[in-house]
Amino acid sequence: MERRCESIRPKDGFAFALLALASASVLLLATGWVMWAVKRTMSANGFQALWADALLLLLMLVPVGLLTMAARGLVQAQAARRALRSENLIAARVHSSEAHTWAWFTLGYAGALALFLLFVLFFIANDVAVGRTFFQLELIANSFGLILQAFGVNVIIFLFAGVLSLIWGLVVAVAKLLPGKPAQPIRFIATFYTDAFLSLPSIIVIYLIGFGLPLTGIGFFRSLPLEALAVLALTLTYGAYMAEVYRAGLESIHPSQWAAARSLGLSYGQTLRFVIVPQAVRRIIPPLLNNLIGMQKDTALVNVVGVIDAFNQARIIASNNFNLSAVTTVAIIFILITIPQTRLVDRLVERDRARFRQG
Amino acid sequence: MSFLEIRNVHKRFGAHEVLRGINLSVEEHQVVCLIGPSGCGKSTLLRCINGLEEIQAGEIRLCGDRISGPGVDLNALRRDVGIVFQSFNLFPHMTVLQNIILAPTQVLRMPEDEAREKALALLRRIGLEHKAQAYPDQLSGGQQQRAAIARALAMEPMLLLLDEITSALDPELVSEVLSLLRELAQEGMTMLLATHEMGFAREVASKVCFMYGGVVYEEGPPEQIFTNPRQLRTQQFLASIIEARRL
Numbered sequence A: 001m002e003r004r005c006e007s008i009r010p011k012d013g014f015a016f017a018l019l020a021l022a023s024a025s026v027l028l029l030a031t032g033w034v035m036w037a038v039k040r041t042m043s044a045n046g047f048q049a050l051w052a053d054a055l056l057l058l059l060m061l062v063p064v065g066l067l068t069m070a071a072r073g074l075v076q077a078q079a080a081r082r083a084l085r086s087e088n089l090i091a092a093r094v095h096s097s098e099a100h101t102w103a104w105f106t107l108g109y110a111g112a113l114a115l116f117l118l119f120v121l122f123f124i125a126n127d128v129a130v131g132r133t134f135f136q137l138e139l140i141a142n143s144f145g146l147i148l149q150a151f152g153v154n155v156i157i158f159l160f161a162g163v164l165s166l167i168w169g170l171v172v173a174v175a176k177l178l179p180g181k182p183a184q185p186i187r188f189i190a191t192f193y194t195d196a197f198l199s200l201p202s203i204i205v206i207y208l209i210g211f212g213l214p215l216t217g218i219g220f221f222r223s224l225p226l227e228a229l230a231v232l233a234l235t236l237t238y239g240a241y242m243a244e245v246y247r248a249g250l251e252s253i254h255p256s257q258w259a260a261a262r263s264l265g266l267s268y269g270q271t272l273r274f275v276i277v278p279q280a281v282r283r284i285i286p287p288l289l290n291n292l293i294g295m296q297k298d299t300a301l302v303n304v305v306g307v308i309d310a311f312n313q314a315r316i317i318a319s320n321n322f323n324l325s326a327v328t329t330v331a332i333i334f335i336l337i338t339i340p341q342t343r344l345v346d347r348l349v350e351r352d353r354a355r356f357r358q359g
Numbered sequence B: 001m002s003f004l005e006i007r008n009v010h011k012r013f014g015a016h017e018v019l020r021g022i023n024l025s026v027e028e029h030q031v032v033c034l035i036g037p038s039g040c041g042k043s044t045l046l047r048c049i050n051g052l053e054e055i056q057a058g059e060i061r062l063c064g065d066r067i068s069g070p071g072v073d074l075n076a077l078r079r080d081v082g083i084v085f086q087s088f089n090l091f092p093h094m095t096v097l098q099n100i101i102l103a104p105t106q107v108l109r110m111p112e113d114e115a116r117e118k119a120l121a122l123l124r125r126i127g128l129e130h131k132a133q134a135y136p137d138q139l140s141g142g143q144q145q146r147a148a149i150a151r152a153l154a155m156e157p158m159l160l161l162l163d164e165i166t167s168a169l170d171p172e173l174v175s176e177v178l179s180l181l182r183e184l185a186q187e188g189m190t191m192l193l194a195t196h197e198m199g200f201a202r203e204v205a206s207k208v209c210f211m212y213g214g215v216v217y218e219e220g221p222p223e224q225i226f227t228n229p230r231q232l233r234t235q236q237f238l239a240s241i242i243e244a245r246r247l
Helices: A014-044 A050-085 A089-134 A137-176 A184-199 A202-215 A219-223 A226-251 A255-263 A268-305 A310-321 A325-358 B042-049 B074-080 B096-106 B112-125 B141-153 B171-186 B198-204 B222-227 B232-243
Strands: B004-013 B016-026 B031-035 B057-062 B081-084 B159-163 B190-194 B207-212 B215-220
Touching: A014 A050, A014 A089, A050 A089, A089 A325, A137 A184, A137 A226, A137 A268, A137 A310, A137 A325, A184 A226, A202 A219, A202 A226, A202 A268, A226 A268, A255 A268, A255 B074, A268 A310, A268 A325, A268 B096, A310 A325, B004 B042, B016 B042, B016 B207, B016 B215, B031 B042, B031 B198, B042 B081, B042 B159, B042 B190, B074 B081, B081 B141, B096 B112, B096 B141, B112 B141, B141 B159, B141 B171, B171 B190, B171 B198, B198 B222, B207 B222, B207 B232, B215 B222, B215 B232
Parallel strands: B031 B190, B031 B207, B081 B159, B159 B190
Antiparallel strands: B004 B016, B004 B057, B207 B215
């Protein structure tokens, strides 16, 4: 290839900066219009408060910030254009890059603001129908205590089913990996079990076990509380998921670890217990926790058999009040509980990755 | 009857026959070195003696007792026959001390205090006492391999198998491992080692076996093998080693 010796001329970024300025201006108008609509809805409903007006005014200032960013981009683009004219290519590149950065900033924040405005419009549409249906603050506040109490049932089901499925999953995974011909029937059963329960929707398992087992008339199952049957159903379902994760973990341990342990005279079981399982579990803590988070959410499914959990409680309140805000309360509780756990998993994954990079 | 007697051992992986009738004997307190090109079956032979691989024909006897074939208590056999691997294979989730006392406490049912004391004595001997509480990844390759040898020695084996234990080490770390082996040899430990360290083999071995194509091609005292090999294959192998300046 022929070596190209002249320097590359940068674009001045003027058109891009203009585009950013245009979108900022559009958003200024849009924000003004939406805020005016909000104000009108508020006064139509006889709502008057100084803090609300102040908030609206404050929101009006957001697109002004957009305009400032766009303007900075435009200034930089002009500087780039001047530098290009005087053939100062290095200065032109610096200014042009600045202009692009500011334009991207403007567009990024403008996009977010546009989404926010759409949500506000949706919220106040049809005379605040959405707001009334889902976010009646009074009902949320009043139902919170009762629902939180019912959420205790979810927590208890989750704790029992969580611990049990962690143990059960390991048992199934080990059964699936048993060596040798004599263990073939066991392996077959374990494989069939995981296949079956991985393909069954958990709501069906809960339904069948929660309604079905008491119907069999077997004394033991009849005497169990519904919550215990729900725990059983969730354990069976999530045990299969856990087993798959454990299996992946156990198989990820290098065969040389088996060789080293067995060559010291450790039996198969001792090798699993002291060498393989401890290493495997360390690797699969994040996916195990992810399964637990999934199970935590699925505790809301137990309402199909009539357990009074948070969701069922909320549905009762909702139908008494002809309003879904109580269910929003459940949603809020689940979100508040789950987000920290998800972040924890992210951190664990990141920590693992860091260790892997270290080598 | 020799201490370790290997007779006409065959080992196949699928259609690929790795060992094609190995005959070899090791006397007590001997150090026997297996040399030969990669893929000639050195590692496989060691793994067969330890029962990590099953053999298809022939037999292996230790102290006159058959240790190959059906019905052998492999866990019991492995108490008496230790093996050290090329890639150390320490347990990464355990400290050096835990690595060493795991088998004595779990397999020999030794009380933990006693096992710990013996392990510390071993570590003192190999100069790793200060690393007892370290994890394997905090050790250099040479230190890891010495710890792995200590782990095998903690079971007080009758026979120690060493599978190219210096091949994964940086050159400057090889000597610390070899000097440990030298000490063990002087103390009378019976060792069978696969190695590429020809200088070491020449110095320490009671007998050197050149393996080629799944059989023991030529064996004899080190002086004879290294200075006056009879077989053409052996001569070619040693010539290539000399060319690579490894002898």
